[in-house]
Amino acid sequence: MGIRENFKRGSIEMLILFLLTQEDMYGYQLAQEINERSEGQFDITEGSMYPTLYRLIEKNAISDYKKLSGKRRTRVYYHIEEEGVELLEKIKEDYHAINQGVEKILSGKNVSSAAAPKAPAKTSTRGRKKKTQE
Numbered sequence: 535m536g537i538r539e540n541f542k543r544g545s546i547e548m549l550i551l552f553l554l555t556q557e558d559m560y561g562y563q564l565a566q567e568i569n570e571r572s573e574g575q576f577d578i579t580e581g582s583m584y585p586t587l588y589r590l591i592e593k594n595a596i597s598d599y600k601k602l603s604g605k606r607r608t609r610v611y612y613h614i615e616e617e618g619v620e621l622l623e624k625i626k627e628d629y630h631a632i633n634q635g636v637e638k639i640l641s642g643k644n645v646s647s648a649a650a651p652k653a654p655a656k657t658s659t660r661g662r663k664k665k666t667q668e
Contacts, residue, residue, distance in 0.1 A: 599611055
């Protein structure tokens with residue numbers, strides 16, 4: 535799995551919870567919303583979301599219910615629970631803190647020489663002549 539896929543996988547739970555704060559949605563609708571709102575950067579399939587949805591149900595963060603759509607089609611909708619709202623806030627806090635830390639490192643800002651431990655000086659014997667006893 536590529537780096538981009540790992541970033542996506544780590545963000546999908548947060549995105550699902552966020553979208554469900556706006557309205558209840560079914561799986562395909564969630565996938566389409568994520569794809570559209572990310573302008574194609576998150577091209578996820580409905581099927582790849584189900585493990586995350588099931589995990590969120592197990593955590594009591596979301597619940598599911600069936601709703602008739604048309605004469606014969608039944609869709610499973612997902613609804614965010616209070617635990618899900620709390621989980622979303624925690625995930626967002628962690629996400630922002632981690633991103634800030636990464637940005638600080640990549641930008642080279644806020645680097646204090648006093649805070650950063652110095653590596654011990656390495657000594658090399660290469661290129662030196664051995665001392666001989668006289």
